[in-house]
Amino acid sequence: MTLDGIKEEIKKAKKIVVLTHESPDGDAVGSSMAVFLALKNNNKDVDVIIPEMPRTFEFLPGVNEIKKESDVEKYDLAIALDCADIKRLNGFSAYFENAKRSIVIDHHSINSMFGHYNYVDPVAPATAQILCGILKYFGIEITKEIGTCLITGIITDTGGFKYSNVTADTFEIAASMLEKGVNISNIYERVMQTVTLSRFNLTKIAIDRLELLEEGKIAFTYITMEDEKKVNAEFGDHEGIVEQGRSIEGVLVSVFFRETEKGYKVSLRANNNSNVNVADICLIYGGGGHIKAAGCLMQYPLEIAKERIIEEIKRSIK
Numbered sequence: 001m002t003l004d005g006i007k008e009e010i011k012k013a014k015k016i017v018v019l020t021h022e023s024p025d026g027d028a029v030g031s032s033m034a035v036f037l038a039l040k041n042n043n044k045d046v047d048v049i050i051p052e053m054p055r056t057f058e059f060l061p062g063v064n065e066i067k068k069e070s071d072v073e074k075y076d077l078a079i080a081l082d083c084a085d086i087k088r089l090n091g092f093s094a095y096f097e098n099a100k101r102s103i104v105i106d107h108h109s110i111n112s113m114f115g116h117y118n119y120v121d122p123v124a125p126a127t128a129q130i131l132c133g134i135l136k137y138f139g140i141e142i143t144k145e146i147g148t149c150l151i152t153g154i155i156t157d158t159g160g161f162k163y164s165n166v167t168a169d170t171f172e173i174a175a176s177m178l179e180k181g182v183n184i185s186n187i188y189e190r191v192m193q194t195v196t197l198s199r200f201n202l203t204k205i206a207i208d209r210l211e212l213l214e215e216g217k218i219a220f221t222y223i224t225m226e227d228e229k230k231v232n233a234e235f236g237d238h239e240g241i242v243e244q245g246r247s248i249e250g251v252l253v254s255v256f257f258r259e260t261e262k263g264y265k266v267s268l269r270a271n272n273n274s275n276v277n278v279a280d281i282c283l284i285y286g287g288g289g290h291i292k293a294a295g296c297l298m299q300y301p302l303e304i305a306k307e308r309i310i311e312e313i314k315r316s317i318k
């Protein structure tokens with residue numbers, strides 16, 4: 001069985017590296033830190049590499065041990081978390097490919113199964129939730145610190161326990177974390193409610209610009225690199241802007257574009273009462289994600305990129 005194979009590989013490995021996807025979110029960082037701490041607590045020699053991450057997650061235990069880069073030849077086992085494709089490995093695919101053995105643990109249904117061992121559960125709302133089960137199966141203790149990392153991933157990937165992807169397990173895990181003394185209320189406030197002034201101002205610009213299209217079924221907004229400069233935005237400050245459009249009554253799909261050096265980074269969110277699969281739309285443009293939350297990169301001018309995405313959404317709504 002895959003899990004026993006994974007356990008065996010970890011047991012044998014002398015030097016392990018933990019990797020996650022680019023533009024890491026709470027699930028990416030939380031899952032990475034949880035695996036890092038769990039392996040360290042079990043006397044494994046392990047590095048976690050995250051080159052850039054949002055300040056919001058700096059409270060997580062162990063973050064001062066995160067490496068920004070390392071020696072690519074050094075590892076005999078690589079573990080990729082919350083990452084659907086080797087291309088999204090933070091520019092660190094070489095670490096993954098160079099490692100003698102590799103493990104993928106993820107919850108994206110479109111995962112390309114790029115490891116020697118692939119443990120993918122598309123029904124799980126977060127990679128962190130899958131990890132709760134795996135650590136339990138391995139008999140590794142979920143300490144308060146590890147629990148803090150895992151619940152952070154679960155909270156952020158479920159929009160604070162509210163998306164349709166939550167399962168009965170989600171709440172059972174939350175209950176067991178509370179019993180361990182994990183401060184869920186504090187974590188919730190940090191990752192879901194507290195925003196820096198820059199982030200607030202960036203959101204304000206995007207809200208001012210928000211348009212409702214197709215009789216209010218599609219919300220569209222965007223931010224430019226210039227906007228980010230103007231508000232002194234930090235890495236990750238655009239996260240969550242796409243949710244603003246989704247929360248408007250009658251909106252089925254919310255679209256958010258973020259201008260980057262490489263093109264427009266597209267974020268799509270579908271509402272529970274829509275039957276639009278936004279991952280399918282993003283796949284057309286080389287991206288991916290989940291049925292109700294997905295993204296892609298579009299290398300076209302704003303108006304053209306907008307027109308193409310809106311056209312695809314219109315087609316799916318009908």
Ligand code: 5GP
Nearest residue numbers: 267268286287288289290293294295296297
């Ligand atoms: P976000 O809109 O927050 O950037 O991403 C939402 C979801 O879509 C995440 O689960 C993320 O993994 C996925 N996603 C976002 N951008 C891309 C992309 O360019 N390629 C792929 N494959 N998935 C993406």
Ligand code: MN
Nearest residue numbers: 027082127157
């Ligand atoms: Mn995730």
